[in-house]
Amino acid sequence: MIRTGTGHAPCHHGEILQGVFLDTDGRRCAGLVTLPMAGPGSRAEFLRRPGTAPEALTAVPAGRTKAVRAAALAVAQCAERTGQQPCGGELRLTGDVPVGLGMGSSTSDVIAAVRAVADSYGLRLAPDSVARLAVRAELACDPLMWDGRPVLFAQREGRVLEALGPALPPLVVVGCALGGGAPVDTLTLPVPEPDEGEVRAFERLRTLLRRAVATADARLLGEVATASARRGQRRLRHPEFETLITISRRAGAVGVQIAHSGAVAGVLFDPAVPGLRHRVRGCRRALDAHGIPTTRTFTTSATTTGSRELPHGPAHRRGDRPTGPDTARRPARLPAL
Numbered sequence: 001m002i003r004t005g006t007g008h009a010p011c012h013h014g015e016i017l018q019g020v021f022l023d024t025d026g027r028r029c030a031g032l033v034t035l036p037m038a039g040p041g042s043r044a045e046f047l048r049r050p051g052t053a054p055e056a057l058t059a060v061p062a063g064r065t066k067a068v069r070a071a072a073l074a075v076a077q078c079a080e081r082t083g084q085q086p087c088g089g090e091l092r093l094t095g096d097v098p099v100g101l102g103m104g105s106s107t108s109d110v111i112a113a114v115r116a117v118a119d120s121y122g123l124r125l126a127p128d129s130v131a132r133l134a135v136r137a138e139l140a141c142d143p144l145m146w147d148g149r150p151v152l153f154a155q156r157e158g159r160v161l162e163a164l165g166p167a168l169p170p171l172v173v174v175g176c177a178l179g180g181g182a183p184v185d186t187l188t189l190p191v192p193e194p195d196e197g198e199v200r201a202f203e204r205l206r207t208l209l210r211r212a213v214a215t216a217d218a219r220l221l222g223e224v225a226t227a228s229a230r231r232g233q234r235r236l237r238h239p240e241f242e243t244l245i246t247i248s249r250r251a252g253a254v255g256v257q258i259a260h261s262g263a264v265a266g267v268l269f270d271p272a273v274p275g276l277r278h279r280v281r282g283c284r285r286a287l288d289a290h291g292i293p294t295t296r297t298f299t300t301s302a303t304t305t306g307s308r309e310l311p312h313g314p315a316h317r318r319g320d321r322p323t324g325p326d327t328a329r330r331p332a333r334l335p336a337l
Contacts, residue, residue, distance in 0.1 A: 003048045007115025009108045009144050011097040013037040013175060013266055013298075014259030016168075016221065017209055017228045019202035020194045021152065023161055028199060029154045031161050033209065034104070035173070035225075035257055035266065036148035037298060042095035042105070044112035046071060048120040049089045056088030064093055066106050067113040070137035074117035074125075077133065082121050091116070100183030102262015104142040110134045111145050131158035150213055152206060162206070165213040168300055169221050172269040172276065174253075174283050175295040178238040179263045201231075218270035222255025225268060229258045236260070243290050251283040264295070271299065 012034035021031045044067070049056070054075060059068045071091045079086040091113055097105040114133050118125045125133075127145040134141035135158035143153035143160070150164040194202070205224050212220035226245070233241050236258070248256050248267045252275075258265040267283050269276060284294045 003050070003120050005046045005048065005116045005118065005120025007044045007046070007112045007117075007119055008041055009111035009115065010041045010147065011037055011103045011105065011108050012142060012144060013173060014102050014257055014262065014264045015228065015232075016150075016225045016257050017152070017202075017205055018232065018260040019205070019228065020199055021161055021202055021206055022199065023154070028194075029161060030156055031152050031154050032142075032260070033150055033152050033164065034142055034144075036150075036168070036300060037103070037173075038148075039296075039298070040095070040097045040103070042093060042097060042108035042112040044094075044109070044116035045092040046113070046116035046120045047090045047092070048075075048087060048117070050084070050087050052088035054086040054088055057091065058088075059091045059093065061093065064091075064109055066138045067091060067093060067109040070110040070133055071113045071117050073133045073136055074114040077125075077129075078118055078121040078123050081123060084121070089120070098264075100262065101177060101181060101264040102259025103264055104144055106138055107134060107142040107144050110137050110141065128159070131160075134158060162210070164210055167213075169212060169216040169218040170271050171218055171221070171254075171300045172271050172280060172297070173257075173266040173300070174269070174280055174287070174297050175264065175266050176244070176287050176292050177263045177295060178240050178244070178258070178265050178292065181263050181293060183262065218268070218272075219254045222253065222268045222270075224255075225257040226255035228260075229256055229265075232258055232260045238263075238265075240290065240292050244287075244292065247283060247286045247290070247292075251279050251286065253279070253283065 014035055016033045016035050018032040020028050023029050057068060057072055075086050093109055097103055097108050099105045111130055111134060114130050130145040140155045143151050150168050151160045152162040154161050205227055208220060209224045244256055252273060253267045253269050255268050257268060280297060287294050
């Protein structure tokens with residue numbers, strides 16, 4: 001008998017803060033806070049076939065190895081919880097998260113797969129359970145299983161270091177892509193060991209971000225994101241970064257944010273600023289004039305998780321996500337954001 005489950009997971013728009021932080025035991029942990037973005041995401045359907053061997057698990061499209069590993073791990077856990085024998089099945093994945101820009105495309109696939117498997121067993125796994133499975137499947141993951149709630153997340157351990165609050169301050173984000181949108185191979189970048197001074201600096205930014213979330217202070221959040229982005233440039237070295245900072249300042253934005261493992265970036269505006277639409281239009285024109293491709297302009301909300309696209313932002317085009325294996329995907333065309 002075939003039993004079908006479905007799952008969905010969002011993406012994000014890079015990081016607001018990324019660095020090395022201290023956990024409750026005083027141990028250093030790599031951690032990050034992502035900028036939620038509604039719209040693009042991964043969808044999964046799992047056709048469970050009781051009575052078949054667990055290794056008889058296939059994926060459409062073929063080659064999504066991380067999602068397949070996650071599905072197999074989820075089958076084992078869900079079967080144990082329900083007192084059933086693990087079995088095989090077919091995982092079907094669709095999605096429109098641009099690949100190679102640092103928006104969490106692989107984690108989105110993984111989470112959607114885990115949720116679809118759980119749904120096929122009549123279960124709904126808690127975010128921390130999903131996070132543990134995701135890390136086992138891909139070694140490091142983004143906190144997309146918290147569906148837009150701001151958390152400081154240890155991406156290599158799959159655990160929350162701190163829940164920052166129910167939602168980020170309201171923001172308007174003018175999205176763009178640095179480096180022409182070329183993928184960033186983070187495995188080739190140097191990873192210097194932070195000294196005590198750097199860890200203290202990251203902890204100060206963590207404190208400021210906590211305050212920004214608690215007081216819905218968009219300007220303070222912008223300061224944190226910009227400081228984190230500057231630190232990220234020590235590894236990423238985007239040639240357009242200082243231009244991005246200048247455009248942000250001239251447009252009256254509160255700061256900038258980047259993907260620390262990709263090319264996507266954003267200019268952040270306080271939605272309460274006078275003349276917002278004029279400022280956003282001017283920002284987009286300035287970015288285009290300096291050869292920095294603009295993508296989607298969207299908002300985040302303090303009352304609901306996720307975001308919505310502003311009417312003057314380009315529409316998201318479906319179907320640009322490649323369907324090849326994890327290791328052979330081409331980057332999405334920039335207008336697809």
